[in-house]
Amino acid sequence: MAQPADVRYSKEHEWVKVDGDTATIGITDYAQNSLGDIVYVELPKVGSQVEKSASVGVVESVKAVSDLFTPVGGQVIEVNAELDGDPALVNREPFGSGWMFKLKLNGTDQTDGLLSADEYAELTQE
């Protein structure tokens, strides 16, 4: 699967798409593929404040529990409720309907230090 070019990536394999002061966050195709069948996603509470790089939830596959980090900080304004009943959406459409949560960003320049699609592709090919 090609890396979408209009999003930024973290080294922890999350992606973030910024639109004005709103950020949508999910995990990458590489991440879902490494995890295997995803059976549960625990997301941050709507209204909560999260710090850039903080652990804000978990993603569980059949075999493993992994931390979910947020690549940017802000206030959680929405979580993907579909994932509660169908966590495998993350496997099927990691960059689409498998998104995880949305934030109202704290300030600007939050994507500094995050990777471009090309840089992320290089990271995951190592």
Add this chain to the structure above:
Amino acid sequence: MTTQERMAKRTPLHEQHVRLGARMIPFGGFDMPVQYSSILKEHEAVRRRAGLFDLSHMGQFILTGENVPAWADELTSNAVGTMKLGQARYNIFTNERGGALDDVIFYRPADRWLLVVNASNADKMWTHLNAHAANAGVTLTSLHGRNALIAIQGPKSVQMLSPHTGVDVDSLKYYFCAEGHVYGKRAVIARTGYTGEDGFEIFLDGADAAHVWDQLLADNEGGGLIPAGLGARDVLRLEAGMPLYGHELTEEITPVQAGLMFAVKLSKPSFVGKPALEAQKAADDYARIVGIVMDGRAPAREGYSVFLGDRRVGEIRSGSIAPSLQNKHIATALVEKEAAAPGTPVVVHIRGTAYGAQVVPLPFYKRSQ
């Protein structure tokens, strides 16, 4: 790279796994496939059609000598001496406390006994057997790492295997074995498994394994046979309520606690640990293995605490999603007697939050026949 990964041995089917794109993990000293396509897809194939497993990491020991039955009866909780020719039987090697050194299967093809032990316990068991074999009139031979073991498991196993063997696998009874050939290669075929489905385990010389594996997959691709890894195997066995050594059964968790009384013959005159097991059974105050179904969608995992009200009564020993139970999350737990009755509402603590669950009878899944 860890020492374990560096030291991992390869089964005779290693090349096959790599070619099939398996994700490999170190397990029991071997580099083993945990999944090929997806654990859930492989699980589904075994429940509906069939899956093919490489179990060559398991320890295979040959026991010969007239004294084998009496000797083995002294070291294990189940009966060996009453096994008929061609029979297979689940058994447990016990310690003085009644704990399990390993859970195993004895097979009795003509003129010898085949003992299959867990990969993780193979070295320990080889040492244990040898320590007791001196002057016992028993000869031990290890085929561990040399022989192969391929399992075909699922409702289509008979129709997929029978055209390629002279053994009448359709008539072979559950927990019996026969010697013959598969694709022209000498084999012991046993109607045993660890998935809760019908199926066969095929013991082969390591050199013959790749041929049989490749042929079975090629001839049954249309029927839906796919390779299945250790990940699917663990989900399948847990749904079927089968213990996994190190989880439901350990040197501390006895077969009485694990609910394996069918494999504990207290009527035998003696065996290692019998007095301890007798006393434990009679006292009936021991912590025991139960089935747990989570109310919600959060998975229970090994080590999580189980509470009855606000009292901690035990811990989760295995946990998984259960595709055969509408994707509910199931688990086994070792809990105090007061919390063990089916229907008991309990609470599982997951990352500091309490989640409701219920104690249920084992197994979770039983195939319809």
